[in-house]
Amino acid sequence: MTQAVGALPPRWRLRDPNAHQNGIPRYPPIVATVLAARGITTRQQAEAFYRPHLLPDHDPLLLPGMADAVQRVARAIQDRELIALYGDFDVDGITSIAILHEALTALGAHTTPYIPDRFTEGYGLNFGAIRTLAHAGATLLVTADCGISSVAEVAYANELGLDVIILDHHTVPDVLPDALAAVNPKRIDSPYPFDELAACGVAYRFLQVLHDHLGHPFDDTNFIDLAALGTVVDVAPLIDENRRIVTRGLEVMRKGGLRPGLAALARTSGVTPERFTSETLGFALGPRMNAAGRLAHATIALHLLLEQDHRRAFALAQELDTLNRERQRQTEAATRLAEELLGPADAPLLFVATDQIPPGIVGLVASRLAERRNRPAIVLSRGPEESRASARSVPGFDIVAAIRHEKHLLVRHGGHRAAAGFTVRNEHLDELRERLTATAAASLGTEPPRRIIDIDAETPLSALDGLEVKGLMRFEPTGQGNRKPILLSRGVRLLQAKPVGADGSHLRLTVRHGQITWRGIAFRQAAADLDAELDIVYSLQPDFTGQGVELEVLDLAPTATNRPLER
Structure with missing residues (x-):
């Protein structure tokens, strides 16, 4: 990670100094220590972590407003009302609208999706869009990933004869909009035991209840891919129910269950479906989809997800890839400008x-x-x-x-x-x-800040055998709330180091400890202080072949500096 001018090196801090004493007996020692550092100290907890489908299934009717929302949508389907689906222009909002549109249409609903323009309309509900949808004949407005703060806009929709249902997950304001139903796990009156669902997760749970209410079977293979994508890209914590959603979604995608739009995005980004991970969703597919709303209009990404023709889907994916490259160029230039202004x-x-x-x-x-x-x-x-x-x-x-x-x-x-x-x-x-x-x-405070890297375990690099590696790689899906296991190994011999990347800012490493040699990559650390022996902080990741494992070096220091590990 690039540091600001004059920044001090990161502090290394042990996540749980007692983790090595609380590990599960007869587990691989490093894996047991890392699990204990995350609060997993029994076989039952580890089984639920590694197999999230075993976790208790929360009752979605505990979400406040869920019953009212389901009944109103069911009536709209029966009466053939026009249902306006209004979403945010990011991936969470787009996947939510795609899930709702596909599912409701299959149930016989008459829907019209609407994604606002970032540049002319801005975030959230707006009066002009509400007026347009009302004039088009909509009588029910369902928002996804927005609406929970739109008090005046919901009141205006009510004046125009629109019932409003909000499916959101953002922080709840002191005053709720006067919607027919506001389904949000973060409501203070919510008894739902998990409050970190993304909006696409709320939409997914809504559809489960709706199908049950209507007596229709709910095949989650049709929608779990989008729920997983939106959850990861929105940086929702990958714990509890989110971990189950993402794990299930990745399983479906890896087994060839890719809709044409996601297959086209995978092809464009050079990733094969069987190698999909949470990082694929977050760093390959997500940015390309988000580029639409950042530089053009998010409906391009929505059309991609809904497209059934593979040829048209690939053309849309290429358009998004072009937009993403331009987004990268603009971001680099704008960041340099911001640094200069600061x-x-x-x-x-x-x-x-x-x-x-x-x-x-x-x-x-x-x-x-x-x-x-x-x-x-x-x-x-x-x-x-x-x-x-x-x-x-x-x-x-x-x-x-x-x-x-x-x-x-x-x-x-x-x-x-x-x-x-x-x-x-x-x-x-x-x-x-x-x-x-x-x-x-x-x-x-006002003191210069120092970044902290929380380390799960300190271990000799040579102690990473096959069982340890397998157990650590099974922490997937990883991301917010469930970071990759982070290890510290001291006294590692540096065999080779060379700058790589288009701008030479990354460092490709070969290191050795004992009889074991590892390849590694240190992103944005080409200027790091190197020596014959290093202490390295790292995670494990699949290598470029997809068949092996390499080190992702997060930080390093010459062993002679003896940088402390805080406890």
Whole structure:
């Protein structure tokens, strides 16, 4: 990871100093230690972790508003009402709308999908779109991945004769919209035992209940792929029910159950279905789909998911690939500009407002800044009168709570603890910057931050035998909430190191310990301090052939520096 100018090296911290004492007996020792570091200390817990289909199945009727939503949609299907499906322009919203459209249409519903334009309409429900849908004859409006903060917009829909059902997962405001049903696991009155579903997960559970209500069998192979894709790309924690959804979705996709659109995306990105992992969804398919809404219109991605003709699907996938390459170019240029505007100063909160960064990539730039400087970052695309912002946070700072505290300065806002967005009038920018910076300073302090790498276990590299590797690779699907196991090995002999990548910023390594030689890749660490013997912090990943395993080196230091492992 690229560090900011003057940044100190990351701190290495042992996730659980007692994990090695609490491991499951007769398990491979490294695997047992890593499981214990994640709180898994019994065989029963390990069985549920490795086989998430064994986890208890939560009752979706516990989600508040679910029963009312199902009854209203069932009546709309019976009466042949026009159901408007309104989704966000990111992958979670697009997959939610695709799931709902396909399933409801198969049940005999009359639906019209609607994805707003990021540039002319912005995030969430808007009055113009509601008016358009009402004039088209819609009598029921179902939102997905948006709507929970749209108090005025829902009231307007009601005035036009639209019933509104909200399927959302964003942080719930103090006042709920006056919708017929607001299905959201984060509602404070929700008895549902898992509150981290993505919107596509909420839509998936809604359809299960609807099929049961109508007496139709629910074949999840038709929709679980999209639920898995949206869950991963939206960075929902891959634990509990989300782990079950993603595991099941990947199984279906690997066994050849790819819809034409995803097959075309896989072909375009150079990944074969049998090698699909959560990283494939998050870093190969997801960015290409998101590029549509960032640079053009998200309906391109929606049409791709719904397309049944393989030739047309491939043409759409190529269009998305072209957009994604342009998105990458714009993001690199915008990040350089943002770094220049910030300069070397290290404020408690990074705040960049400029008319030179397009609104479609402000979130990506904010994410890069937060990653590089380990500070919450807000990047605004400044317009003539208003600015649209995306915010990304760091552990320990609730960015959406900080933004919500300043709602009197904002036109609209919403999001999660780690990622949020808002629109603000330009005359309030200076005051907003000062207030948010003060909040971050009070929470995080003003000292230069140091990134922390939480390590699951320290072990000699030579101790990684076949059983250990197999057990560690079975932590898939990995991602937010279930990171890849991270190990520390000291005294590793460096055999070879060379810069790789288009800009030479990555480091290809060959290392040895005992009789075992490993290949590895250290992303964005070509300038790292190297020596004959290294201490390395790493995870395991499939190699480029898909048949073997290599090291993904997250950080390294010469053994002679004896960098401490904090406990």
